[in-house]
Amino acid sequence: MAGGCTVEVVRGSPATLVASCDGTVYVVDPGHGRKRAKQLAKKLRGSGSVVIVVTHHHSDHHAAIAEGLADALTGAGTSLRVLAPEADAPAVADPRLRVLATFSYPLDPSSPLLPFRAPGVRVDEAYSPPASVGPLEAVPLPGHTLGQAGILAPDGTLYAADALFGERVLERYGAPYHLDPCVALESLGVIEGMLPRLEAVQPSHGPLTPAPEAQGLIDANRGAIQALLNLILEETGREPLDSGEIAARAASRLGAVPEPGMLMLIEATVRGSLACLSRQGLVEARVEAGRLAWRAVRG
């Protein structure tokens, strides 16, 4: 019990944080899939009031709401509210916007190219971090998406969402997805600054990590982002390249599985990296052989 709340983590990828506080249950990122929806509905059975707090617009973090969880709760007479961070709320509600914001291709939300094919989710209220959500604290952790929030529970557990990935995800993807990797680096600094007052950090995809051990994970995430930025500077220092060519080289050098969905994710992260490197004056866009190509600026 902390701050009038009992806090627990339901394991999964993403993990779900559940805080039961004075008659209201706060559910942070319920995850995806009908099985998960059923599991959480069972756990929340008999609750008078449930508040679902979504950290960002990616389908795997909230699809369970529309895949049976909302119907099961409201059908059992539970009052349900769904909250999402202001900048991401439109894409939580509208899967077409979600796909566009993630990949910059207006693909059909049911396209087999997408890792998750999720429906729209009703959002009852947008919150703008930093903000209090009942006894929880929403912390701005953008970069992975425009408006991602981390959620600090009263027991000192920070649900870091996808601002921080577990070691296995870093190994598998090489370059973890971030809309703007430079902003994601700043968010890692925010988590690092919070460590002294935290008990534990929960990456969405990874194990619950005691705060004293989280520094290593922060460093590993920082290293993965920095490795991609360095790789881009190195490759575009040799010759001007377009974002698809850079993604192909990044995938090959980082050992990512070369399938279409994975390359699409990497290319989106490469574009985010190019945007932030150009903001820093480290790369410039030019037209080479008729295509948009990027070249490192020699210092």
Ligand SMILES: [Zn+2]
């Ligand atoms: Zn995500």
